Amino acid sequence: MTRTLAHDGYPMSEASIQVSLRELDGARVADVTIDNSRRLNSLNGALMEQFVARFAELSADESLRAVVLTGAGGKAFVGGADIDEMAGLDAGGARRFITRVHNCCAAVRDCPVPVIARIAGHVYGAGLELAASCDLRVATEGSRFGMPEVRLGIPSVVEAAVLPSLVGWGRTRQMLYLGDTFDAAQALAWGMVEEVASDAQIDAVLDRWLESLLACGPQSIRLQKKLIRRWEDLPLRDAVAAGIDTFAQAYETDEPAEMMRRFRQEHRARKTGHG
Numbered sequence: 001m002t003r004t005l006a007h008d009g010y011p012m013s014e015a016s017i018q019v020s021l022r023e024l025d026g027a028r029v030a031d032v033t034i035d036n037s038r039r040l041n042s043l044n045g046a047l048m049e050q051f052v053a054r055f056a057e058l059s060a061d062e063s064l065r066a067v068v069l070t071g072a073g074g075k076a077f078v079g080g081a082d083i084d085e086m087a088g089l090d091a092g093g094a095r096r097f098i099t100r101v102h103n104c105c106a107a108v109r110d111c112p113v114p115v116i117a118r119i120a121g122h123v124y125g126a127g128l129e130l131a132a133s134c135d136l137r138v139a140t141e142g143s144r145f146g147m148p149e150v151r152l153g154i155p156s157v158v159e160a161a162v163l164p165s166l167v168g169w170g171r172t173r174q175m176l177y178l179g180d181t182f183d184a185a186q187a188l189a190w191g192m193v194e195e196v197a198s199d200a201q202i203d204a205v206l207d208r209w210l211e212s213l214l215a216c217g218p219q220s221i222r223l224q225k226k227l228i229r230r231w232e233d234l235p236l237r238d239a240v241a242a243g244i245d246t247f248a249q250a251y252e253t254d255e256p257a258e259m260m261r262r263f264r265q266e267h268r269a270r271k272t273g274h275g
Contacts, residue, residue: 015039017050018072019058027065027214030058035072040079043126048100055107065221066213067111068206069134070118071127074199077119077143078127083152098158101126105133105159109229112222114213118206119143119193124181129159132166135225137193138205139184145192146181165232166191217255 015036022029032054034041043051058064071077081101089097108115108130117131119139124146131137147163149156156176163172167190174180184196197205213221227246231239250256 015044015047017047017054019054024210025214027218028061028063029065029210029214030061030067032058032067032069033072034070034078037071037073037075039082040076040122041071041073041127042079042082043101043104044082044085045097045100048104051104052100052107055104055111059107059111064113065218066113066210067115068118068210069108069115069130071121074120076122076127077117078124078130079122080125080127080148086152086154101129102158105129105162108133109159112225114221114225116206116209118202120199120202125149125156129156129162132162132192133159136209138195138197138202138209139187139193140199140202141184141196142199143184143187143196144181145183145187146179147175148179148181150177151179217259219253219255220250220259223250 015038018033018035020031020033022031034043034047034051036042036044036047058067081097086094086097104126114135115133117134117137119131119137120143121140122144123131123139124144125148128145128147147156147160160172160176163175167175171190175182182190184193187193188196195205223246227243230242234242
């Protein structure tokens with residue numbers, strides 16, 4: 001059973017980042033909702049500042065086990081960055097604006113627990129970069145994806161650099177050069193999302209993923225995410241060495257001994273027919 005522990009956010013009538021904390025099987029999970037539904041949850045400067053601040057608060061919560069990130073209204077995850085705001089930028093303002101986009105993506109990537117993107121509807125530009133920054137992604141069948149920046153006279157930048165690791169260089173070039181949109185089936189085939197579900201079943205997928213995550217060791221999951229982030233920036237030899245250090249670090253707590261003891265007990269019980 002899920003029990004709401006707290007709700008932190010701005011008035012629902014304004015564009016805001018809504019954060020709800022819930023208890024799921026005794027573990028704390030955060031639901032983060034980008035709420036600018038009247039503008040397809042597009043990201044303006046103020047909203048991006050809120051986003052980074054909310055994720056900083058969540059990242060400091062040592063009891064947190066997972067985050068689910070979504071957009072309000074059901075029509076968009078994030079429809080992109082705010083074009084009205086971008087249209088009035090000069091070079092200095094452009095640097096500040098795109099740095100805010102990067103800071104949002106970095107807040108997700110640096111969050112110490114897995115962040116799952118719940119995608120429904122449009123996910124374009126900065127929204128696709130934000131989704132790519134998440135650890136796992138599930139989308140509804142009607143979702144539409146794209147990186148249309150070149151059609152607005154600007155290149156795709158910042159966390160668009162993550163895309164080759166998801167879809168490969170060829171698909172990345174196709175997305176960034178052509179600016180075309182594509183559907184959820186293509187996103188799944190390309191590796192942009194891990195699963196596609198109907199509107200009615202998307203939360204069942206989330207529940208299944210959360211159940212699996214919460215069955216794992218809290219410390220081991222945090223160590224695993226931190227290590228994966230390091231792997232992204234390291235050559236193979238250094239990545240392997242970092243893994244050795246992380247494996248040893250896991251034994252600085254009693255989590256491995258406790259979870260292995262429990263596993264062996266359950267295995268013996270199943271083997272003797274007492275489980």
